[in-house]
Amino acid sequence: xxxxxxxxxxxQSKALGSLVSKRASAAxxxxxxxxxIDFTLSxxxxxxxxxxxxLTQYNPRSLMDHLxxxxxxxxxxxxxxxxxxxxYVSQEGYYWYKGTADAIFQNMTLLRRGEEDYVLIGSGxxxxxxxxxxxxxxxxxxGADITLLVxxxxxxxxxxxxxxxxxxxxxxxDIEEKPEKPKTNVAFLGIYFMNKYFLMELLYNYVxxxxxxxxxxxxxxxxxxxxxxYLFNGYWRNVKKGINEYFRINMDGLKKEVRGELFYRYxxxxxxxxxxxxxxxxxxxxVRNSILSDGCIVNGNVENSILFRxxxxxxxxxxxxxxxxxxxxxxxxxxxxxxxxxxxVLIRQESRLVGKDTIAVLEKRAVL
Amino acid sequence: xxxxxxxxxxxxHGKRLGVLTEKIAKPAVPFxxxxxxIDFTLSxxxxxxxxxxxxLTQYRPHILNNHIxxxxxxxxxxxxxxxxxLxxxLGGVSDWYKGTANAVYQNxxxxxxxxxDFVLILSGDHVYAMDYNDLIDFHILKGADGTIACMEVxxxxxxxxxIMITNIEHRIIDFEEKPAQPRSNLASLGIYVxxxxxxxxxxxxxxxxxxSTHDFxxxxxxxxxxxxxxxxxYKFNGYWRDVGTIKSYWESNLELTRPIPPLNLYDRHxxxxxxxxxxxxxxxxxxxxxINSIISEGCEIYGTVENSVIFQEVYIGEDTAVKNSVVMTxxxxxxxxxxxxxxxxERVTLQDRVTIGRGEAAxxxxxxxxxxxxxxxxxxxxxxxxxxxxxxxxxxxxxxxxSDFDSSFIESGGYVLHRE
Numbered sequence: 185x186x187x188x189x190x191x192x193x194x195x196q197s198k199a200l201g202s203l204v205s206k207r208a209s210a211a212x213x214x215x216x217x218x219x220x221i222d223f224t225l226s227x228x229x230x231x232x233x234x235x236x237x238x239l240t241q242y243n244p245r246s247l248m249d250h251l252x253x254x255x256x257x258x259x260x261x262x263x264x265x266x267x268x269x270x271x272y273v274s275q276e277g278y279y280w281y282k283g284t285a286d287a288i289f290q291n292m293t294l295l296r297r298g299e300e301d302y303v304l305i306g307s308g309x310x311x312x313x314x315x316x317x318x319x320x321x322x323x324x325x326x327g328a329d330i331t332l333l334v335x336x337x338x339x340x341x342x343x344x345x346x347x348x349x350x351x352x353x354x355x356x357x358d359i360e361e362k363p364e365k366p367k368t369n370v371a372f373l374g375i376y377f378m379n380k381y382f383l384m385e386l387l388y389n390y391v392x393x394x395x396x397x398x399x400x401x402x403x404x405x406x407x408x409x410x411x412x413x414y415l416f417n418g419y420w421r422n423v424k425k426g427i428n429e430y431f432r433i434n435m436d437g438l439k440k441e442v443r444g445e446l447f448y449r450y451x452x453x454x455x456x457x458x459x460x461x462x463x464x465x466x467x468x469x470x471v472r473n474s475i476l477s478d479g480c481i482v483n484g485n486v487e488n489s490i491l492f493r494x495x496x497x498x499x500x501x502x503x504x505x506x507x508x509x510x511x512x513x514x515x516x517x518x519x520x521x522x523x524x525x526x527x528x529v530l531i532r533q534e535s536r537l538v539g540k541d542t543i544a545v546l547e548k549r550a551v552l
Numbered sequence: 553x554x555x556x557x558x559x560x561x562x563x564x565h566g567k568r569l570g571v572l573t574e575k576i577a578k579p580a581v582p583f584x585x586x587x588x589x590i591d592f593t594l595s596x597x598x599x600x601x602x603x604x605x606x607x608l609t610q611y612r613p614h615i616l617n618n619h620i621x622x623x624x625x626x627x628x629x630x631x632x633x634x635x636x637x638l639x640x641x642l643g644g645v646s647d648w649y650k651g652t653a654n655a656v657y658q659n660x661x662x663x664x665x666x667x668x669d670f671v672l673i674l675s676g677d678h679v680y681a682m683d684y685n686d687l688i689d690f691h692i693l694k695g696a697d698g699t700i701a702c703m704e705v706x707x708x709x710x711x712x713x714x715i716m717i718t719n720i721e722h723r724i725i726d727f728e729e730k731p732a733q734p735r736s737n738l739a740s741l742g743i744y745v746x747x748x749x750x751x752x753x754x755x756x757x758x759x760x761x762x763x764s765t766h767d768f769x770x771x772x773x774x775x776x777x778x779x780x781x782x783x784x785x786y787k788f789n790g791y792w793r794d795v796g797t798i799k800s801y802w803e804s805n806l807e808l809t810r811p812i813p814p815l816n817l818y819d820r821h822x823x824x825x826x827x828x829x830x831x832x833x834x835x836x837x838x839x840x841x842x843i844n845s846i847i848s849e850g851c852e853i854y855g856t857v858e859n860s861v862i863f864q865e866v867y868i869g870e871d872t873a874v875k876n877s878v879v880m881t882x883x884x885x886x887x888x889x890x891x892x893x894x895x896x897x898e899r900v901t902l903q904d905r906v907t908i909g910r911g912e913a914a915x916x917x918x919x920x921x922x923x924x925x926x927x928x929x930x931x932x933x934x935x936x937x938x939x940x941x942x943x944x945x946x947x948x949x950x951x952x953x954x955s956d957f958d959s960s961f962i963e964s965g966g967y968v969l970h971r972e
Binding site for chain 1: 584585586624625808809811817818823824825826829830831832833834835836837838840841842843844845846847848849852863864
């Protein structure tokens with residue numbers, strides 16, 4: 185079975201504030217060394233997908249830099265490999281991607297050229313680990329036209345932020361996008377699996393008539409097509425839902441069962457290498473319930489925190505309940521609590537950054 | 553642009569590392585949390601802009617070959633040049649490598665194919681950071697035929713090294729291999745640069761000499777000096793270690809945990825590259841207590857770690873304390889263990905309540921030449937059953953199983969090996 189992977193990574197998110205002022209949400213750093221897109225990309229590669237297109241639009245530079253030639257995911261290939269699909273100018277004019285369907289439609293060549301039979305569409309913003317081969321089997325054994333991944337959401341998710349589906353058996357009979365009063369607690373996870381030629385047909389039919397969103401197209405076809413819902417029970421989160429959600433996702437990395445699920449089953453999560461030495465913990469350090477990445481040097485107190493690569497916490501500094509991104513330095517005697525510090529932030533000696541009711545956020549290269 | 557080719561001698565056994573090199577070549581021995589010894593030399597090469605590298609292997613090369621592969625982590629996967637593994641081969645005059653000089657001699661054709669101006673002869677089992685350009689610049693400036701990198705060592709240790717006696721212009725006028733009465737404290741680091749034509753001439757001479765042991769330090773360089781050729785000593789002032797013994801291996805690892813380590817792994821302008829498994833970052837639990845240590849990716853630490861180097865994917869359970877030890881990749885130390893002054897190799901399991909390092913050191917009953925100090929060594933893939941107490945200077949071999957332990961107490965100097 186040959187499958188083409190498509191990752192939607194172009195969306196903008198106002199909820200993330202300064203964290204996305206210089207990067208796409210798919211390039212958001214998570215769990216100390218990864219970026220959000222690593223999860224979907226690794227899931228695809230682990231399922232044997234050898235050709236992946238990444239559709240970018242909003243602030244793509246850091247995402248491009250991260251993906252490079254696709255080498256870390258074994259996608260630097262002669263056949264297939266990684267395709268970065270940005271909006272472009274052509275003789276017919278230039279168009280930004282107007283929606284998910286439109287974005288894929290504008291890259292129809294990739295769909296037309298390959299020998300793949302199926303297409304798996306995911307998003308660069310999702311943090312989850314899945315064995316996609318089970319989805320493929322489900323799709324075929326149910327004789328589905330389209331399979332959508334869905335999940336029963338608990339109270340930690342804000343259902344009004346998701347597409348809520350109503351199911352009858354495996355079949356999806358209704359989808360309501362971001363409803364005020366959700367009918368069920370089953371939400372669509374933004375992951376589609378279908379026959380490639382069938383997708384092409386849908387796109388030619390509807391995008392040319394002005395419909396730009398893939399889910400809207402599918403919604404209008406629910407009574408005509410067999411759209412099935414694959415119920416995913418694992419950990420699944422979307423980094424794009426806001427600073428609090430982003431913070432919560434990182435903190436989830438401190439839970440053993442979350443780490444076990446994300447990193448130690450159904451293959452590995454791959455990411456760009458940085459060639460830094462292992463973290464070093466000095467004689468004056470206290471480190472509790474925290475994640476430390478390569479290149480860190482810790483001499484202060486670190487508790488309930490995620491330290492990314494190359495973070496330096498100097499003697500007497502206190503870091504609690506915080507997410508500290510790459511190469512940030514927290515100098516002697518400084519205090520950081522309930523905060524997200526972007527990359528290369530400098531917290532000067534004895535300064536304090538304490539998030540009270542909300543998470544304090546410092547943008548990239550900020551100096552406090 | 554000068555044309556430099558580096559040859560890394562990586563065929564040695566490293567016998568004095570005991571069980572650590574029983575199954576792997578010394579250059580492949582893990583070091584510093586995520587590296588293997590050869591990474592330092594390979595990284596020095598590419599950081600010095602040398603992208604033509606031959607690695608001469610012979611002793612148990614599988615892990616080493618697998619590690620180097622096509623040289624990707626070092627950017628040595630290139631269309632032109634790049635890395636070549638030079639194993640002994642059949643055909644014509646070839647044979648097993650009989651010595652360091654003979655190993656290069658057997659690869660003359662390989663070197664000739666690059667037609668280099670200079671050939672660097674390096675060793676795959678030293679830990680150091682050196683810009684070879686400084687050495688080559690010195691070599692050119694002196695108009696030398698060959699230049700040997702040297703370091704001043706304490707005079708009382710000079711009898712362990714090849715010692716250079718130089719004149720005021722740094723020209724080597726005499727050479728003594730491990731002298732009882734050293735006349736100088738300038739020790740050879742086993743890092744040489746030669747003009748290729750000159751070296752080739754001496755390799756051919758050495759090969760036709762029936763009495764030669766075909767070793768650079770032993771035969772070829774003394775002959776060059778005897779012949780009054782232009783051989784110079786380049787004085788290196790940085791950090792350099794030959795981790796040839798278990799004691800020096802243990803010490804050099806633990807040196808990295810000091811507040812200001814002599815070898816700076818964190819220098820962004822001189823990075824050390826390696827091939828590693830993709831692992832999530834290290835997790836330190838609420839119950840963990842870690843000081844003066846290196847904790848690598850994939851670790852899960854619930855216990856206490858002090859003055860230790862912990863490699864990737866190591867699990868240290870609750871109420872366990874690990875002190876002054878080196879614990880390699882994938883090892884699992886369960887609850888209530890007390891480990892001190894140990895080197896534990898890859899993928900070892902220590903069940904609950906194991907103690908290592910109890911009591912006073914005693915001479916080894918396995919091998920007095922190799923296990924000379926107080927450090928207990930555990931070989932890879934071994935399992936130590938729950939409740940076992942092990943003394944100092946003990947050896948647990950490779951692949952030892954629970955059934956190999958006759959008693960739950962191994963006194964200092966004792967050993968347990970796997971019974972076939």
